[in-house]
Amino acid sequence: GQNIDQPTEMTATEGAIVQINCTYQTSGFNGLFWYQQHAGEAPTFLSYNVLDGLEEKGRFSSFLSRSKGYSYLLLKELQMKDSASYLCAVIPPDSNYQLIWGAGTKLIIKP
Amino acid sequence: NAGVMQNPRHLVRRRGQEARLRCSPMKGHSHVYWYRQLPEEGLKFMVYLQKENIIDESGMPKERFSAEFPKEGPSILRIQQVVRGDSAAYFCASSPELAGLRTDTQYFGPGTRLTVL
Numbered sequence: 001g002q003n004i005d006q007p008t009e010m011t012a013t014e015g016a017i018v019q020i021n022c023t024y025q026t027s028g029f030n031g032l033f034w035y036q037q038h039a040g041e042a043p044t045f046l047s048y049n050v051l052d053g054l055e056e057k058g059r060f061s062s063f064l065s066r067s068k069g070y071s072y073l074l075l076k077e078l079q080m081k082d083s084a085s086y087l088c089a090v091i092p093p094d095s096n097y098q099l100i101w102g103a104g105t106k107l108i109i110k111p
Numbered sequence: 112n113a114g115v116m117q118n119p120r121h122l123v124r125r126r127g128q129e130a131r132l133r134c135s136p137m138k139g140h141s142h143v144y145w146y147r148q149l150p151e152e153g154l155k156f157m158v159y160l161q162k163e164n165i166i167d168e169s170g171m172p173k174e175r176f177s178a179e180f181p182k183e184g185p186s187i188l189r190i191q192q193v194v195r196g197d198s199a200a201y202f203c204a205s206s207p208e209l210a211g212l213r214t215d216t217q218y219f220g221p222g223t224r225l226t227v228l
Contacts, residue, residue, distance in 0.1 A: 004153075033216070035219075040224075041221060041222075042115075042202060042219035042220055042221045042222055043154070043202070043219045044219070045216050045217075045218065048216065087153065087154070089154075097142070097144065097159055097167075097206070097217075098156050098159065098167065098169075098170070099154075099156065099217070101153035101154040101155070101156075102153050103151065103152055103153040104153060
């Protein structure tokens, strides 16, 4: 079967660093997306990984290990506006559009 | 460049009524996807359309649900005879022309929150 696991909720402090993990068990792999979704709003694109390694983009970085079926999103210098849900989505090999979505990790930032 | 537009943002229907949700993709995008999201759950793919064509509707219930993307105008997701279980957020996303096996990022609209009384 196809399955994506993320922690349901995490809490971190303003100014700190937080790592949100995503593990996947799918019948194949064609890439992984991270999206941010504020409550009541649309998901917005953060990153796309298809090769192993770390992709850095400002305060946000995303890491992928295909052999381990594992990715993480790293957020640095946390700001209150980073309070949101973070969704991990995997592209299966037989479809380049029908993403398999995790349930999301709700990140709560405290002052 | 305007993003993906959806309307209405909120829709309330009584059981048995019809719900029509509209989505206008980003300018230059010819691919539209509809998703459903229940509270505390991930996005569930429903249907993928290109202009005048349904490419994949494998995620859409066989009954009561239909989708179209006409040559002119927005994409429409139509739910007939709504039931309480249809209450959810419905998101539309669009992407530009896919080039070979390259996966293009999907850009999401603000969603329509459907409440069935």
